[in-house]
Amino acid sequence: MTEPVELGPKPDCPACAAWTADHKTGRYEPGCEDCMARAIARSPAAWLMVTAQTDVEIKQAVRRAWPERSGHGRTLVWKWIELLGLKKAAP
Numbered sequence: 001m002t003e004p005v006e007l008g009p010k011p012d013c014p015a016c017a018a019w020t021a022d023h024k025t026g027r028y029e030p031g032c033e034d035c036m037a038r039a040i041a042r043s044p045a046a047w048l049m050v051t052a053q054t055d056v057e058i059k060q061a062v063r064r065a066w067p068e069r070s071g072h073g074r075t076l077v078w079k080w081i082e083l084l085g086l087k088k089a090a091p
């Protein structure tokens with residue numbers, strides 16, 4: 001069973017709204033998937049992956065955040081990595 005992937009920040013999430021207004025905000029809302037994905041995309045684990053050093057840490061972070069749906073989490077994290085301009089294309 002696959003659930004549809006929510007694209008774009010959730011309109012009812014104050015932290016995502018804050019990010020839309022100011023990309024430098026460090027706010028994250030508990031329970032918001034976009035916030036979780038944004039937090040991982042901004043973490044050292046993501047930096048290690050986009051700089052082709054290791055993807056072990058980001059895989060662990062995604063599995064921790066989405067234990068049952070790591071594929072969905074990976075899609076969301078990649079969306080944020082691209083939104084944040086860290087990498088142009090998913091591998």
Ligand SMILES: [Zn+2]
Nearest residue numbers: 013016032035
């Ligand atoms: Zn959010």
